[in-house]
Amino acid sequence: MVYDLLVIGGGPAGLAAACAAWESGLKHILLVERDRELGGILNQCIHNGFGLHHFHEELTGPEYAGRFIEQLSKTGVEVRTDTMVLALTPEREVHMMGAKTGYRVERAKSVILAMGCRERTRGAIGIPGTRPAGIFTAGAAQRYVNMEGFLPGRRVVILGSGDIGLIMARRMTLEGAKVLACVEVMPHPGGLNRNIVQCLNDYEIPLYLSHTVTDIRGRDRVEQVVVSKVDEHRNPIPGTEMVFDCDTLLLSVGLIPENELTRMAGIEMDRRTNGAVVYENLETSIPGVFTCGNVAHVHDLVDYVTAESEEAGRAAARYVLEGGAKGGPVLEVKTGENVSYTVPQHIRPQNVENRCNVFFRVREAGQESEILVESEGTPIARFARDHVAPGEMECIALPKVLLDKAAGSLTVSVRAKGGTAQ
Amino acid sequence: MKELICIVCPRGCHLHVDDENGYAVSGNSCPRGAAYGKTELINPTRTVTSTVRCENGLYPRCPVKTDRAVPKALLREAARALDGITVKAPIKLGQVILEDVCGSGASFIATRAMPAKAPA
Ligand SMILES: Cc1cc2nc3c(=O)[nH]c(=O)nc-3n(C[C@H](O)[C@H](O)[C@H](O)COP(=O)(O)OP(=O)(O)OC[C@H]3O[C@@H](n4cnc5c(N)ncnc54)[C@H](O)[C@@H]3O)c2cc1C
Numbered sequence: 001m002v003y004d005l006l007v008i009g010g011g012p013a014g015l016a017a018a019c020a021a022w023e024s025g026l027k028h029i030l031l032v033e034r035d036r037e038l039g040g041i042l043n044q045c046i047h048n049g050f051g052l053h054h055f056h057e058e059l060t061g062p063e064y065a066g067r068f069i070e071q072l073s074k075t076g077v078e079v080r081t082d083t084m085v086l087a088l089t090p091e092r093e094v095h096m097m098g099a100k101t102g103y104r105v106e107r108a109k110s111v112i113l114a115m116g117c118r119e120r121t122r123g124a125i126g127i128p129g130t131r132p133a134g135i136f137t138a139g140a141a142q143r144y145v146n147m148e149g150f151l152p153g154r155r156v157v158i159l160g161s162g163d164i165g166l167i168m169a170r171r172m173t174l175e176g177a178k179v180l181a182c183v184e185v186m187p188h189p190g191g192l193n194r195n196i197v198q199c200l201n202d203y204e205i206p207l208y209l210s211h212t213v214t215d216i217r218g219r220d221r222v223e224q225v226v227v228s229k230v231d232e233h234r235n236p237i238p239g240t241e242m243v244f245d246c247d248t249l250l251l252s253v254g255l256i257p258e259n260e261l262t263r264m265a266g267i268e269m270d271r272r273t274n275g276a277v278v279y280e281n282l283e284t285s286i287p288g289v290f291t292c293g294n295v296a297h298v299h300d301l302v303d304y305v306t307a308e309s310e311e312a313g314r315a316a317a318r319y320v321l322e323g324g325a326k327g328g329p330v331l332e333v334k335t336g337e338n339v340s341y342t343v344p345q346h347i348r349p350q351n352v353e354n355r356c357n358v359f360f361r362v363r364e365a366g367q368e369s370e371i372l373v374e375s376e377g378t379p380i381a382r383f384a385r386d387h388v389a390p391g392e393m394e395c396i397a398l399p400k401v402l403l404d405k406a407a408g409s410l411t412v413s414v415r416a417k418g419g420t421a422q
Numbered sequence: 423m424k425e426l427i428c429i430v431c432p433r434g435c436h437l438h439v440d441d442e443n444g445y446a447v448s449g450n451s452c453p454r455g456a457a458y459g460k461t462e463l464i465n466p467t468r469t470v471t472s473t474v475r476c477e478n479g480l481y482p483r484c485p486v487k488t489d490r491a492v493p494k495a496l497l498r499e500a501a502r503a504l505d506g507i508t509v510k511a512p513i514k515l516g517q518v519i520l521e522d523v524c525g526s527g528a529s530f531i532a533t534r535a536m537p538a539k540a541p542a
Pocket residue numbers: 008009010011012013014032033034035039040041042045050083084085086114115116117118119138139140142163164167255258261292293294295299300301302303305
């Protein structure tokens with residue numbers, strides 16, 4: 001059998017995409033997940049704060065995932081857990097290995113890539129020192145504590161102030177560990193303000209901004225971590241060393257989209273997002289192959305993952321039921337001043353129904369800002385923001401009427417309100 | 423006048439609370455921020471999320487939360503109240519795990535269904 005749609009990954013992205021495709025009329029859908037159950041990373045995010053946009057209430061990660069698993073169970077979508085996808089070909093053949101089903105190759109009219117992210121490790125950021133036990137990524141520690149029931153250590157230093165690190169500072173404290181410090185190389189925290197307040201301040205955990213880990217000491221197990229202040233070029237300043245006696249170092253230093261399958265299929269990638277280059281409907285450079293959620297670009301809010309993935313699910317259904325994308329002009333979306341990436345990277349106005357959402361991040365924080373969209377030098381839209389920050393993804397909706405008038409390219413930039421280019 | 427960051431949603435509005443004039447709140451973008459600003463100064467509360475030991479389950483820990491916010495002063499004590507408890511799978515979503523946590527009137531409830539471990 002050739003499936004209408006094959007979804008790779010059963011996290012919030014894959015779940016929402018499969019549900020939306022089903023509702024849009026696809027009847028032969030297969031969802032493949034390598035873990036033993038659906039839900040993705042949300043199963044280990046037991047804290048609350050999910051779903052304020054989508055459900056208008058505050059849910060924990062497992063509750064948020066649970067709602068979609070419940071919704072999916074009411075559809076006829078076929079689910080294979082304990083099954084790892086090993087390869088994807090440009091002809092949309094999907095090779096997989098399942099605990100029960102063995103090695104199989106399935107063919108599909110459309111494919112949605114929803115493999116999520118993995119965490120950056122110590123190797124990826126090059127911290128000096130010995131290689132003792134006791135160094136974990138924050139997400140691995142989260143899984144140990146919240147699902148497997150192990151406490152990774154008793155005296156903890158956290159490097160990086162991303163949300164996962166902040167959440168783990170609180171979590172380890174509540175489980176009886178002593179969190180000595182959270183260390184951030186940048187002059188501003190990486191995570192949301194609310195997490196600084198409720199995860200660090202509530203528990204009197206010090207945050208050292210413009211500091212980094214410069215040495216890890218210990219033979220078999222971490223014994224000490226050395227933290228130094230850094231200058232404006234992020235170089236450690238000699239003489240500022242602080243030594244923490246600890247047995248554990250948690251790293252919360254960023255996420256990397258898991259795009260091995262995407263690259264293997266020869267799909268065009270974007271170095272800025274580390275995800276595939278996509279069109280307005282989240283279609284990649286291979287027609288009928290779509291991507292959404294953290295594997296497309298790193299999201300901080302699962303609510304946005306859901307919205308984007310439902311869009312991808314509907315687009316896959318349109319592809320299968322109505323045929324491929326309409327021709328016509330293609331607008332390239334370019335990053336202008338203070339914008340580090342955009343998703344989508346290309347827009348085909350003919351395929352936009354009413355409006356097209358463009359997600360992006362700023363490079364630097366600012367107050368009273370203006371988002372400016374230009375087409376070949378001519379301003380076509382402006383949006384005001386009270387504040388912008390690299391840790392908070394921005395989204396603007398471009399109406400079809402404007403896109404129809406644009407030509408060649410669109411440039412998105414962010415600058416101080418009323419100001420000119422700096 | 424006290425300055426606070428609203429933690430009710432990811433937007434993180436910077437609030438000004440006038441504690442001498444009936445806790446009037448400014449800087450909030452929505453009514454929930456006004457309510458938060460007032461309670462945070464009068465009687466700060468938090469929802470506590472943690473896990474409880476679970477026997478015979480798909481995983482050895484089951485996630486839980488308090489079904490309403492508890493006084494901030496009780497955060498650690500509330501989490502510690504779960505230490506001696508062991509539940510047995512299967513667990514239903516929303517099942518009460520511990521009632522009247524530290525005399526707060528709140529209960530810890532399960533935040534997922536925990537199926538029993540598949541027989542080996
Ligand atoms: C450790 C961690 C903590 C986080 N905490 C928060 C938080 O507190 N709040 C928040 O809003 N967001 C948080 N996030 C962001 C969160 O990842 C996203 O909001 C959301 O979960 C992304 O959904 P997703 O479906 O794209 O990815 P995931 O949830 O990562 O799901 C991807 C799924 O694909 C599966 N998969 C991958 N490759 C294959 C393959 N080859 N074959 C089969 N299956 C495969 C994986 O097993 C996984 O289940 C966190 C992320 C991480 C990594």
